[in-house]
Amino acid sequence: MERYPNLKNSDLEIYNLIQKESEYESTTLKMIASESYASYSVLEACGSMLTDKYAEGYPNARYYEGNEFVDQIENLAIERAKLLFKSEHVNVQPYSGSPANQAVYRALLKTGDKVMGMPVPSGGHLTHGWKVNFSGIDYTQIPYGPDPSNGRFDMDEIRKTAKIERPRMIWVGATAYPHKIEYKDFADIANEIEAYLVADIAHINALIIAGVHPDPVPYCDIVTSTSHKMLRGPRAGFILSKIEDRYQSNYHSDSKLNLAKRIDRAVFPGLQGGPHLHIIAGMAVAFKEALTDEFKNYGIQIVKNAKKLANALLDKGWQLAGGGTDTHLLILDFRKEQFTGKEAADALAKSGIIANFNMVPGDHRSPFVTSGVRLGTPSLTAMGMKENEMERVADWIDRVLKNINNIGAHTTNIRNEIAEFCSQFKIPGIRE
Ligand SMILES: *Cc1c(COP(=O)(O)O)cnc(C)c1O
Numbered sequence: 001m002e003r004y005p006n007l008k009n010s011d012l013e014i015y016n017l018i019q020k021e022s023e024y025e026s027t028t029l030k031m032i033a034s035e036s037y038a039s040y041s042v043l044e045a046c047g048s049m050l051t052d053k054y055a056e057g058y059p060n061a062r063y064y065e066g067n068e069f070v071d072q073i074e075n076l077a078i079e080r081a082k083l084l085f086k087s088e089h090v091n092v093q094p095y096s097g098s099p100a101n102q103a104v105y106r107a108l109l110k111t112g113d114k115v116m117g118m119p120v121p122s123g124g125h126l127t128h129g130w131k132v133n134f135s136g137i138d139y140t141q142i143p144y145g146p147d148p149s150n151g152r153f154d155m156d157e158i159r160k161t162a163k164i165e166r167p168r169m170i171w172v173g174a175t176a177y178p179h180k181i182e183y184k185d186f187a188d189i190a191n192e193i194e195a196y197l198v199a200d201i202a203h204i205n206a207l208i209i210a211g212v213h214p215d216p217v218p219y220c221d222i223v224t225s226t227s228h229k230m231l232r233g234p235r236a237g238f239i240l241s242k243i244e245d246r247y248q249s250n251y252h253s254d255s256k257l258n259l260a261k262r263i264d265r266a267v268f269p270g271l272q273g274g275p276h277l278h279i280i281a282g283m284a285v286a287f288k289e290a291l292t293d294e295f296k297n298y299g300i301q302i303v304k305n306a307k308k309l310a311n312a313l314l315d316k317g318w319q320l321a322g323g324g325t326d327t328h329l330l331i332l333d334f335r336k337e338q339f340t341g342k343e344a345a346d347a348l349a350k351s352g353i354i355a356n357f358n359m360v361p362g363d364h365r366s367p368f369v370t371s372g373v374r375l376g377t378p379s380l381t382a383m384g385m386k387e388n389e390m391e392r393v394a395d396w397i398d399r400v401l402k403n404i405n406n407i408g409a410h411t412t413n414i415r416n417e418i419a420e421f422c423s424q425f426k427i428p429g430i431r432e
Pocket of ligand 1: 034096097098099101124125127173174175200201202203226236237
């Protein structure tokens with residue numbers, strides 16, 4: 001089937017580049033932990049004429065006429081998300097994960113307020129108060145992170161910091177934490193100091209849907225997420241929240257409004273203009289897919305695959321940060337090796353295994369080279385790979401790393417083997 005025939009006619013340069021990227025992704029192992037594959041159906045909704053639409057406001061309360069049908073689309077997205085996450089309130093308008101998090105700050109805090117979050121090198125996200133991001137410039141980050149000695153959260157240490165600093169809000173969420181997060185433990189701390197607890201589940205939402213990771217919704221005031229990454233929807237963000245504000249103080253200028261209303265106002269008109277209805281339609285499609293048993297099995301298999309891959313690499317003598325994984329990602333730990341995370345990621349990419357270099361707990365190298373490589377299983381799982389395939393992937397990774405000083409001779413062979421291997425699988429959105 002010829003895809004994008006009109007684009008091919010009108011803009012061959014862009015058409016060819018999309019073809020090349022698609023070819024690249026079809027012949028390599030995509031192990032970026034934050035990526036997966038959206039289906040043809042999601043892509044079709046996102047590529048629809050809804051991109052033309054203006055609908056500032058919310059369903060049944062728009063600033064434009066002519067929104068009968070897009071109101072139904074946005075309501076479907078909201079209803080499906082409520083069902084999926086058992087959440088009281090959902091906002092599906094954030095343009096991406098970062099704007100969703102920005103809206104949380106605007107809804108809860110005043111400039112300068114203290115926010116507890118993980119610094120980027122510890123595995124936090126930029127928007128959790130990192131110094132070069134708006135969140136670290138306009139607010140004050142109180143840092144916490146995994147214990148360097150074992151890579152796990154030390155809840156006593158976190159409680160101590162929280163009690164001394166008394167942040168207004170606590171972020172719980174990570175981009176490179178291979179263990180389960182126990183939201184209840186964080187909720188106990190937040191309750192003790194009357195702070196808002198906000199989970200950021202961008203990386204792990206499908207695991208929560210599949211029931212293989214603790215669910216933050218019962219414990220958190222607000223939960224933010226992306227709809228891309230392992231959820232396999234469009235590139236966008238959404239916010240789940242309680243309706244009532246349990247600290248309905250006079251603190252916030254809008255505190256007469258409940259929490260749900262404050263979130264909605266922070267998104268629009270606080271930060272954004274017109275919602276991206278084509279993307280919201282794609283989100284609704286992705287949520288429907290995520291409500292199926294097939295998707296739950298995908299979430300379960302992601303973790304099985306990560307564990308299998310972790311064990312296979314440990315068996316071959318490689319070290320993993322935190323000793324292994326119970327999520328979708330693992331971090332190879334090269335602190336004792338002569339080569340850096342960057343060199344390893346580079347050699348892996350040349351051989352057809354696409355990942356990223358990453359800090360490990362207790363890293364002595366700089367963030368520009370690091371001692372780690374982060375590997376995720378969502379994309380391979382979306383292609384239909386299971387434990388057996390993870391053994392082969394571990395073999396290739398092992399071969400690349402063992403020959404890292406002489407990789408040239410091995411690269412082409414491994415690259416070809418991997419391309420041949422990938423051709424045996426379907427790829428959602430590319431070759432279904
Ligand atoms: C990816 C991610 C985000 C931000 O998403 P963008 O869509 O890239 O803005 C926020 N928080 C966490 C934990 C993430 O992993």
